[in-house]
Amino acid sequence: xxxxxxxxxxxxxxxxxxxxxxxxxxxxxxxxxxxxxxxxxxxxxxxxxxxxxxxxxxxxxxxxxxxxxxxxxxxxxxxxxxxxxxxxxxxxxxxxxxxxxxxxxxxxxxxxxxxxxxxxxxxxxxxxxxxxxxxxxxxxxxxxxxxxxxxxxxxxxxxxxxxxxxxxxxxxxxxxxxxxxxxxxxxxxxxxxxxxxxxxxxxxxxxxxxxxxxxxxxxxxxxxxxxxxxxxxxxxxxxxxxxxxxxxxxxxxxxxxxxxxxxxxxxxxxxxxxxxxxxxxxxxxxxxxxxxxxxxxxxxxxxxxxxxxxxxxxxxxxxxxxxxxxxxxxxxxxxxxxxxxxxxxxxxxxxxxxxxxxx
Amino acid sequence: xxxxxxxxxxxxxxxxxxxxxxxxxxxxxxxxxxxxxxxxxxxxxxxxxxxxxxxxxxxxxxxxxxxxxxxxxxxxxxxxxxxxxxxxxxxxxxxxxxxxxxxxxxxxxxxxxxxxxxxxxxxxxxxxxxxxxxxxxxxxxxxxxxxxxxxxxxxxxxxxxxxxxxxxxxxxxxxxxxxxx
Numbered sequence: 001x002x003x004x005x006x007x008x009x010x011x012x013x014x015x016x017x018x019x020x021x022x023x024x025x026x027x028x029x030x031x032x033x034x035x036x037x038x039x040x041x042x043x044x045x046x047x048x049x050x051x052x053x054x055x056x057x058x059x060x061x062x063x064x065x066x067x068x069x070x071x072x073x074x075x076x077x078x079x080x081x082x083x084x085x086x087x088x089x090x091x092x093x094x095x096x097x098x099x100x101x102x103x104x105x106x107x108x109x110x111x112x113x114x115x116x117x118x119x120x121x122x123x124x125x126x127x128x129x130x131x132x133x134x135x136x137x138x139x140x141x142x143x144x145x146x147x148x149x150x151x152x153x154x155x156x157x158x159x160x161x162x163x164x165x166x167x168x169x170x171x172x173x174x175x176x177x178x179x180x181x182x183x184x185x186x187x188x189x190x191x192x193x194x195x196x197x198x199x200x201x202x203x204x205x206x207x208x209x210x211x212x213x214x215x216x217x218x219x220x221x222x223x224x225x226x227x228x229x230x231x232x233x234x235x236x237x238x239x240x241x242x243x244x245x246x247x248x249x250x251x252x253x254x255x256x257x258x259x260x261x262x263x264x265x266x267x268x269x270x271x272x273x274x275x276x277x278x279x280x281x282x283x284x285x286x287x288x289x290x291x292x293x294x295x296x297x298x299x300x301x302x303x304x305x306x307x308x309x310x311x312x313x314x315x316x317x318x319x320x321x322x323x324x325x326x327x328x329x330x331x332x333x334x335x336x337x338x339x340x341x342x343x344x345x346x347x348x349x350x351x352x353x354x355x356x357x358x359x
Numbered sequence: 360x361x362x363x364x365x366x367x368x369x370x371x372x373x374x375x376x377x378x379x380x381x382x383x384x385x386x387x388x389x390x391x392x393x394x395x396x397x398x399x400x401x402x403x404x405x406x407x408x409x410x411x412x413x414x415x416x417x418x419x420x421x422x423x424x425x426x427x428x429x430x431x432x433x434x435x436x437x438x439x440x441x442x443x444x445x446x447x448x449x450x451x452x453x454x455x456x457x458x459x460x461x462x463x464x465x466x467x468x469x470x471x472x473x474x475x476x477x478x479x480x481x482x483x484x485x486x487x488x489x490x491x492x493x494x495x496x497x498x499x500x501x502x503x504x505x506x507x508x509x510x511x512x513x514x515x516x517x518x519x520x521x522x523x524x525x526x527x528x529x530x531x532x533x534x535x536x537x538x539x540x
Contacts, residue, residue, distance in 0.1 A: 079523065081519065084504050087498075088503065125391070127390075128404060140408060262405075
């Protein structure tokens with residue numbers, strides 16, 4: 001059956017798609033070459049033109065605007081798949097640009113969404129304090145009631161004296177061994193002094209012997225302040241390692257403050273419910289005191305760090321500036337947590353706890 | 360975490376160290392997910408602790424079916440958050456506090472970054488609950504599409520669609536309110 005020009009054109013176009021050359025195709029139909037040539041030239045120009053590619057965003061948008069039954073899943077799901085894959089790659093450390101190269105057809109549509117996703121990811125990167133993690137783990141294991149206390153804080157058994165009594169005994173023993181003068185002198189020592197371990201020991205003893213959770217929280221604030229002073233000293237001496245350790249220590253002290261306040265409030269709620277305390281109200285005086293002290297300390301330490309930036313060795317300047325921001329953030333976080341406990345919402349949740357306990 | 364299945368099996372038999380490995384692996388992710396949903400650090404801390412306490416108490420009943428333990432943990436977290444939100448539903452809004460890391464190359468750049476972050480967080484709170492759930496699992500807790508789908512009891516396609524529509528919605532909020540896109 002003789003083939004029409006349309007069939008020959010179609011066969012040629014198919015052959016071109018398969019990779020045949022222009023000349024090879026025309027050579028197969030010499031009698032129609034004159035007629036076929038201009039048609040093939042036009043067809044090829046259209047195929048090669050970027051104008052022939054529909055804008056993927058437009059295509060997707062048009063499909064989205066169609067009545068529901070015609071909104072096939074193909075284009076949508078492809079875009080969503082590409083977006084999901086790119087988000088996974090970005091989470092895994094790929095750059096946004098690298099990912100867009102994998103999906104050139106969707107790049108325009110995906111790029112702004114990926115930028116939002118990476119921005120959000122950055123905005124939501126919030127680490128809980130390492131100290132809280134440790135303390136929470138101990139509480140969880142203890143609350144589960146079926147396991148030993150955690151091994152990183154081995155419990156020393158002092159059956160006769162009790163833990164506090166044992167610590168008091170240990171202090172007396174240390175004072176006896178090293179002398180009361182040395183023990184007192186250690187309070188002014190700096191991390192690079194020989195007596196500093198004695199100072200650390202003395203602080204641990206003070207925390208252990210604190211008579212109440214309020215007193216312990218205040219002591220933590222005081223010790224955080226002491227760490228800030230020592231940080232400035234170490235920065236002036238250019239001791240980066242000790243400077244870093246002290247900052248971690250400062251953060252740990254501040255992180256303990258809201259935890260202790262919360263524990264105290266829970267204890268208080270229990271006492272109020274069981275009428276061990278007559279007023280029937282939960283008091284917030286100690287939180288107000290702590291907020292005042294923290295407010296004063298954050299100002300004092302900010303000023304102290306700013307002054308120190310001018311005098312520390314050159315290599316410590318940027319560390320000092322960074323520490324200024326970080327230490328402020330530690331204080332801010334502690335203040336925010338306490339303000340929440342002190343707020344109406346905090347009171348609501350505490351009263352909620354009272355109601356639960358009273359059932 | 361090395362060989363998760365083995366670690367989970369050990370934790371089921373009461374091995375503290377094995378449970379600690381799960382705790383270390385997932386604590387931050389669970390915390391971030393909860394923080395995004397409840398909007399303030401003190402509640403996020405309390406609820407994260409509650410999640411791991413429940414996990415420790417019920418890990419004996421966990422059945423390994425080839426799916427990461429993340430799906431199981433986040434299912435607990437999801438329920439804890441839903442209960443919490445129900446309890447405090449009288450509170451109308453729960454803005455996410457601005458805990459933007461206070462580091463930046465210069466005060467001006469820092470201010471710009473902080474402003475953008477604050478706007479992003481604000482936009483996040485205006486999404487539907489389903490969209491917030493998906494974005495917090497994907498972007499705050501780094502869960503995969505499969506894990507997110509498992510936790511939420513949805514198909515992977517539905518999670519992808521939700522993720523896409525959430526990001527488009529944020530883009531629209533930015534374009535409308537701040538003239539950015």
